[in-house]
Amino acid sequence: MSTAPPATRCGAASPSDAPLRFAVLGAADIAWRRMLPAMTALPGTDVAVVASRRPEQAARFAERFGADTAPDYASALAHPGADAVYLPLPNALHAPWAERALEAGKHVLVEKPLATDATAVARLQQLARRRGLVLRESMMFVHHRQHAEVRRLVAEGVIGAPLSFSAAFTVPARPPGDIRLNAGLGGGALLDTAVYPVRAALMHLGSGLEVLGAALRHENGTDTGGSALLVSPEGVTAQLEWGFGRPYRCHYDIVGPSGELRVERAFTPPADHVPVLRHTMDGRTDGIRLRPHDQFQAVLAAFRAEVAGGRPDAADQATSLAQAQLIDRIRRLAHRV
Incomplete structure (x- = not known):
């Protein structure tokens, strides 16, 4: 996958002289092992601030990845150096914190699933479109x-x-x-x-x-x-x-x-x-x-390209919604054993 130039928020000037910097909400294992190493290794992306419900974990992340710490998720959203938010929180917290991040004017990369049901996925995608922001489900493997x-x-x-x-x-x-x-x-x-x-x-x-x-x-x-x-x-x-x-x-x-x-x-x-x-x-x-091929760097490059171009990937959004709809149908139709 080709890499796009570094980007800041849609409409921001001089994307070439500053990376897309993330506020990370949650200190999940996937963030420690794969996503944050990819952020710091990929030119044009960086970690601005990390927040966790366990302060010692946030401090551990911040030391390794050269980031600030925030006392809570809301403070991380308000960090002046963050253009985007990465959410590796438990599934039930994806939708509420993605909504808050979008309302705060941040682009959002959410660990799968984007939300726990298709109705919430559609609502978040509509909010992102209204705000002119990029919302992407971090389904890494499709970028390999x-x-x-x-x-x-x-x-x-x-x-x-x-x-x-x-x-x-x-x-x-x-x-x-x-x-x-x-x-x-x-x-x-x-x-x-x-x-x-x-x-x-x-x-x-x-x-x-x-x-x-x-x-x-x-x-x-x-x-x-x-x-x-x-x-x-x-x-x-x-x-x-x-x-x-x-x-x-x-x-x-x-x-x-x-x-x-x-x-x-x-x-x-x-x-x-x-x-x-x-x-x-x-x-x-x-x-x-x-x-x-590093699929974590690949999804970050795709996300950054969307932000730089100011045009969310409509096909990716449609597939994320179709995925959530199929999961809903499986849940509804399944025989319980």
Whole structure:
């Protein structure tokens, strides 16, 4: 992915002489391990201030990434050096704090999911449009180059017209007390892991997907896994699986009449991971090696380009909303097991 010039808020002058600086609300593990290192490494982005409900965590982040600390989230929003906000908060807090950030005149990058239901996603997107601000769901994997290569191969007909799609994202059991098991904070596997295969299906099969059936497993009041069968307007089926307490699986397959393409480490590849696309035809499997790609830097570059251009990516917004609508339908239609 090409990188755009450094940017400040829409309408700001001289974007070339100042990076896009973020207020970070929350000291989540994903921020520590991947997103903030990407912010400080990518030219044109930087960390201005960090706030956490645990002051010692904010101080730890600030020391590592050269940022200020704020005593609370509201103070971080008011930081004069912040042009944008990054939200790695628990799922149920995404919508309220994204709304406050937009009302404060900040561009917003939100960890997935953008909100816990499609109605809230639509409301936030409408607010961002009214305020002339960029709002993006940080679904990193869609920016990795390996998926563009898959789309190219499919378009060239290497497997023929797709007949079916399957995807799985499952992870080992979460430890007791893990925030992803807290239903009151928007926890559960549907919002934590199902969004990946759902988004992959949208990426390769397009809009108009319908949910034919689904099942959700619940334990102690929280959904911990499930599966769903979707179909595209062209009749391509998509079998999706997700959940906690299962072996680590992170892949998708596209099958056509003359072959199959399989992507391993589809959703969470490390920055130094060398992707190998598996192409199977006539009983023979060949590996297509690709270059490593940092998908965290890629999503930041896309976000920064939107801010610099003053034009939010309408296609990305539409897909984020379609993803939330499909998650809502799966939740509504699922058989509970």
